Amino acid sequence: MSMRNRLLASLHPDDLDAFEPWLEEVSLPRKRELSLPGEETLDCYFLKDGIGSTVIVSPEGHQTEIGVFGREGMSPASAVLGASSNPYRVVMQVDGSGYRIETKRLIELMEQRPRVRTMLLRWAQVFAAQAATTALSNAVHSVDERLARWVLMCHDRLSGDEMSLTHEFLSIMLAVRRPSVTTALHTLEGNKLIFSQRATIIVRDRRGLEAFAADAYGTSENEYARLLGDFREI
Known part of the structure; x- marks a missing residue:
């Protein structure tokens, strides 16, 4: 399988071989919700194209975006940190497609393969940096x-x-x-x-x-x- 996701494409061949049986190619149209606040994260997504939007929603229903991701990343980043649910709404902003993997399988791969764990934790750091930069930008x-x-x-x-x-x-x-x-x-x-x-x-x-x-x-x-x-x- 030729990977069009930057994270998956950068995997060591042995690690990619371990991933491939669990990856399902999916179409991801605009407005498709990938994750909802407080709901159990059953699946994670590695985009091939299109853009996903991570949005924080207030109790009154106000929304603002804290970050975007595309073929360079995956979502939700909270899953790779061991969280069973995601506090944000994740929705497709631009039509695309990607690879879906069950969260429990992804966690197993991280536990079994240190290189995978390191890469995904680094992605979580990058996404946190993007969210922090968004907060600063909105302020100044x-x-x-x-x-x-x-x-x-x-x-x-x-x-x-x-x-x-x-x-x-x-x-x-x-x-x-x-x-x-x-x-x-x-x-x-x-x-x-x-x-x-x-x-x-x-x-x-x-x-x-x-x-x-x-x-x-x-x-x-x-x-x-x-x-x-x-x-x-x-």
Whole structure:
């Protein structure tokens, strides 16, 4: 099996051989929920393409995104830390596909194979760094800078420059109301960094977006490179 997930593709051949019998290829359409708060985590997902969104939900139903993952990672990260349930909602933000594995099988593989355990714990560290960076960015960066960061993060995880991101998802991603999303999109368009039409964003100037986002982008990406290798190498 040729692996299109960065974590699985980086496994030692012996470890990958142990994984393969337990991996089920699945289609993951947009809005498919992979995990719900408080429910037992029966399965874990390693994406091949598409983007998953990890969202925290308040008791009153307010939502904000704390992190995204794609072919570079897996979800929920809480499972590799031994937690039987995940406190977050995990939902597909962009259509994709991936490999599903029973959580109990994944835990067994981690217990039997130290290299697998080390890799997945490093991924959990990277995802924690992303969540922390999101909290900092929501506190100190403008909506325009945060939008540039999220567009870059989605661009990292997709093939090509076009992405389907609705205003509904963008408002959750940025923890703002939809009118603020519209204004931020217009700002990036005015700087000729993106083109936005309906539920589609097209990246026009990747380097310009990185410069615009400044220190809002790069911390968790650098952590991934430090612990797991080239972020975009599949």
